[in-house]
Amino acid sequence: MLTERQLLILNAIIDDYITHAEPVGSRSVSKRSDMNYSPATIRNEMSDLEELGFLEKPHSSSGRIPSQKGYRYYVDHLLSPKKLTKKEIIGIQSLFKERFSEVEQVIQQSAKILSSLTSYTSIVLGPKVFESKLKQLQIIPLSDDSAVAIIVTDTGHVENQMVSLPKGINTNDLEKVVNIINERLKDVPLIHLRNSISAEISNVLKKYIDEYDKMISLLNNAFLSQQHEKVFFGGKTNILAQPEFHDVDRVRNILNIFEENELVSKLFRSHVQGITIKIGEENHFEPFDDCTIITATYAVNGRHVGTVGILGPTRMEYRKVVGILDYVSKDLSKILSSRYQDN
Amino acid sequence: MLTERQLLILNAIIDDYITHAEPVGSRSVSKRSDMNYSPATIRNEMSDLEELGFLEKPHSSSGRIPSQKGYRYYVDHLLSPKKLTKKEIIGIQSLFKERFSEVEQVIQQSAKILSSLTSYTSIVLGPKVFESKLKQLQIIPLSDDSAVAIIVTDTGHVENQMVSLPKGINTNDLEKVVNIINERLKDVPLIHLRNSISAEISNVLKKYIDEYDKMISLLNNAFLSQQHEKVFFGGKTNILAQPEFHDVDRVRNILNIFEENELVSKLFRSHVQGITIKIGEENHFEPFDDCTIITATYAVNGRHVGTVGILGPTRMEYRKVVGILDYVSKDLSKILSSRYQDN
DNA sequence: ATTTAGCACTCGTTAAGCGAGAGTGCTAAC
DNA sequence: GTTAGCACTCTCGCTTAACGAGTGCTAAAT
Numbered sequence: 001m002l003t004e005r006q007l008l009i010l011n012a013i014i015d016d017y018i019t020h021a022e023p024v025g026s027r028s029v030s031k032r033s034d035m036n037y038s039p040a041t042i043r044n045e046m047s048d049l050e051e052l053g054f055l056e057k058p059h060s061s062s063g064r065i066p067s068q069k070g071y072r073y074y075v076d077h078l079l080s081p082k083k084l085t086k087k088e089i090i091g092i093q094s095l096f097k098e099r100f101s102e103v104e105q106v107i108q109q110s111a112k113i114l115s116s117l118t119s120y121t122s123i124v125l126g127p128k129v130f131e132s133k134l135k136q137l138q139i140i141p142l143s144d145d146s147a148v149a150i151i152v153t154d155t156g157h158v159e160n161q162m163v164s165l166p167k168g169i170n171t172n173d174l175e176k177v178v179n180i181i182n183e184r185l186k187d188v189p190l191i192h193l194r195n196s197i198s199a200e201i202s203n204v205l206k207k208y209i210d211e212y213d214k215m216i217s218l219l220n221n222a223f224l225s226q227q228h229e230k231v232f233f234g235g236k237t238n239i240l241a242q243p244e245f246h247d248v249d250r251v252r253n254i255l256n257i258f259e260e261n262e263l264v265s266k267l268f269r270s271h272v273q274g275i276t277i278k279i280g281e282e283n284h285f286e287p288f289d290d291c292t293i294i295t296a297t298y299a300v301n302g303r304h305v306g307t308v309g310i311l312g313p314t315r316m317e318y319r320k321v322v323g324i325l326d327y328v329s330k331d332l333s334k335i336l337s338s339r340y341q342d343n
Numbered sequence: 344m345l346t347e348r349q350l351l352i353l354n355a356i357i358d359d360y361i362t363h364a365e366p367v368g369s370r371s372v373s374k375r376s377d378m379n380y381s382p383a384t385i386r387n388e389m390s391d392l393e394e395l396g397f398l399e400k401p402h403s404s405s406g407r408i409p410s411q412k413g414y415r416y417y418v419d420h421l422l423s424p425k426k427l428t429k430k431e432i433i434g435i436q437s438l439f440k441e442r443f444s445e446v447e448q449v450i451q452q453s454a455k456i457l458s459s460l461t462s463y464t465s466i467v468l469g470p471k472v473f474e475s476k477l478k479q480l481q482i483i484p485l486s487d488d489s490a491v492a493i494i495v496t497d498t499g500h501v502e503n504q505m506v507s508l509p510k511g512i513n514t515n516d517l518e519k520v521v522n523i524i525n526e527r528l529k530d531v532p533l534i535h536l537r538n539s540i541s542a543e544i545s546n547v548l549k550k551y552i553d554e555y556d557k558m559i560s561l562l563n564n565a566f567l568s569q570q571h572e573k574v575f576f577g578g579k580t581n582i583l584a585q586p587e588f589h590d591v592d593r594v595r596n597i598l599n600i601f602e603e604n605e606l607v608s609k610l611f612r613s614h615v616q617g618i619t620i621k622i623g624e625e626n627h628f629e630p631f632d633d634c635t636i637i638t639a640t641y642a643v644n645g646r647h648v649g650t651v652g653i654l655g656p657t658r659m660e661y662r663k664v665v666g667i668l669d670y671v672s673k674d675l676s677k678i679l680s681s682r683y684q685d686n
Numbered sequence: 687a688t689t690t691a692g693c694a695c696t697c698g699t700t701a702a703g704c705g706a707g708a709g710t711g712c713t714a715a716c
Numbered sequence: 717g718t719t720a721g722c723a724c725t726c727t728c729g730c731t732t733a734a735c736g737a738g739t740g741c742t743a744a745a746t
Binding site for chain 1: 688689690691692695696697698
């Protein structure tokens with residue numbers, strides 16, 4: 001167990017390193033107002049902390065920097081989220097105040113807010129479309145062999161998907177099917193649609209429709225669309241401003257990762273409610289070995305449907321980021337919930 | 344006017360600089376197989392070419408690099424587009440062969456092809472949605488005061504737009520209006536929709552509808568959607584591989600520009616049919632002062648509806664890029680045309 | 687038993703100096 | 717008109733030296 005003084009010193013070093021990005025020496029720690037020990041004492045403690053694995057030295061005669069374990073200890077035991085300033089809160093509120101016509105715009109806006117407030121890169125996932133409910137289905141033939149299927153959800157979200165029309169399908173039948181679905185499956189969550197079709201209305205369909213099998217496969221295609229969540233970014237290039245990313249090759253690597261939505265979505269998706277912090281190798285993804293990802297979930301009417309996250313260097317302003325993320329995720333939840341309530 | 348020999352030398356220097364990215368000296372020019380002069384002679388010519396403004400020196404005792412004027416002369420007089428290799432053609436064909444369900448996917452694929460073939464960044468604009476024609480309009484109420492308007496075009500493109508329902512509007516009336524529009528304005532180009540409404544059907548509407556004014560403003564909102572072309576990128580980070588972009592701050596600048604679709608669209612939109620080359624300051628945009636943009640237009644059934652473009656350093660492989668761009672733009676035109684024909 | 691002053695030592699950073707190499711411009715010879 | 721020869725320039729990489737920040741250890745002070 002660490003002594004009180006060791007805690008104080010560890011905290012001081014991490015704070016210092018976070019703001020200055022340079023190894024911190026005993027002298028500068030000892031000069032802090034809350035530190036009443038000489039550099040020599042600090043040095044001894046630092047040596048101990050290094051032995052315990054909380055600190056490391058870039059080279060033998062330099063100051064210390066926090067190790068991954070050090071950061072972990074810091075966030076687990078020492079971290080007190082910083083309250084947002086009045087100014088920040090007002091800023092957030094005013095940005096959210098613009099009247100957005102679409103849910104996606106609200107989400108995109110959250111990403112922007114996060115990145116501009118933190119000056120790191122922000123990623124927002126979701127909300128999972130398929131949790132929302134069917135409002136209306138349309139299948140509009142374009143030519144003899146193709147049509148576009150349009151799904152409108154109760155949240156006003158529109159998904160569309162091209163489908164090819166099997167030969168021998170009857171346009172009247174198609175209309176009938178669409179009508180039946182709209183009558184009987186309204187308000188069924190998209191995620192259950194495919195099941196519901198076979199479970200609830202297959203009998204009806206079989207009765208009225210000639211080419212049952214073809215019709216089913218057509219519908220399955222129509223509901224195939226974007227199963228994966230959308231990914232929104234804010235400040236994609238913010239991370240380049242950090243001194244640890246002053247190498248073009250690394251930068252390129254990371255930016256390329258951003259282009260792969262699948263991967264990003266896997267890396268940032270949070271499975272537990274609330275704030276999650278993944279430091280360096282805890283991400284289990286080599287290019288992020290010296291990055292930290294902090295995520296929070298947001299909820300709609302109590303259900304956690306998406307993730308907001310920040311990507312920065314391990315030397316990240318944890319206090320600030322956690323505070324902001326907490327605030328924004330809750331605000332976003334509020335806004336989305338009120339919106340979904342409306343409908 | 345330049346002499347035959349000066350042309351030869353200018354061409355040699357540019358070719359060399361394009362491939363090696365380093366100032367080229369008299370000796371290396373003279374060593375080329377088609378060059379039967381000694382370094383000293385070359386030096387004299389180079390000196391003249393510099394005086395004429397086609398070449399410049401990074402410092403007094405270094406080799407020459409082409410000036411912007413030099414590149415301009417090169418593309419205007421010396422440039423012979425490189426024929427694609429069999430391999431490249433086969434590659435393009437096979438990538439285009441995948442059966443895409445949506446036009447946008449074809450476009451996105453073109454961007455990918457271009458960037459991977461050229462190893463620069465590619466940008467594809469359009470096609471302008473509003474040139475396509477109305478297939479079907481839907482307005483689906485979500486709640487008492489909001490609805491989503493969906494426009495399906497003859498090309499299978501789906502646009503959707505949230506609209507707020509003015510108070511006192513009658514749902515039956517809304518349905519009537521939508522029906523009238525679908526009957527009478529089918530196949531009207533989106534761009535003319537708003538005019539057509541007032542011109543062709545305002546009488547009918549006035550007859551049947553109570554709240555004419557409110558209805559019109561609602562429709563105007565519904566047709567407001569994305570007027571600006573979409574922007575597709577390929578190989579956003581390719582440009583970072585070029586030695587002239589090995590500075591993180593510049594890189595950041597450029598990548599930030601990529602995020603501003605409006606700006607990108609303005610910078611890359613081509614107004615003339617065929618290949619356009621803008622070198623350095625010809626772009627009239629300071630961050631691109633040492634970039635070249637090469638664009639080509641693509642057409643659907645003879646109408647030029649969009650732009651494909653490449654962004655690279657002024658030291659760009661002009662011959663190759665022009666060849667590829669020419670080929671891909673034509674191929675894309677073919678594919679899109681055949682698709683639009685279908686419907 | 688802690689804490690701290692003192693000191694030798696280590697390493698990274700910076701500046702200066704130097705030689706090699708690539709390239710030029712000029713002159714004079716071909 | 718062309719080219720060989722040569723002095724000159726500038727960059728680049730390497731070495732050296734000085735400096736400064738910081739450490740670890742020892743011994744003295746508290």
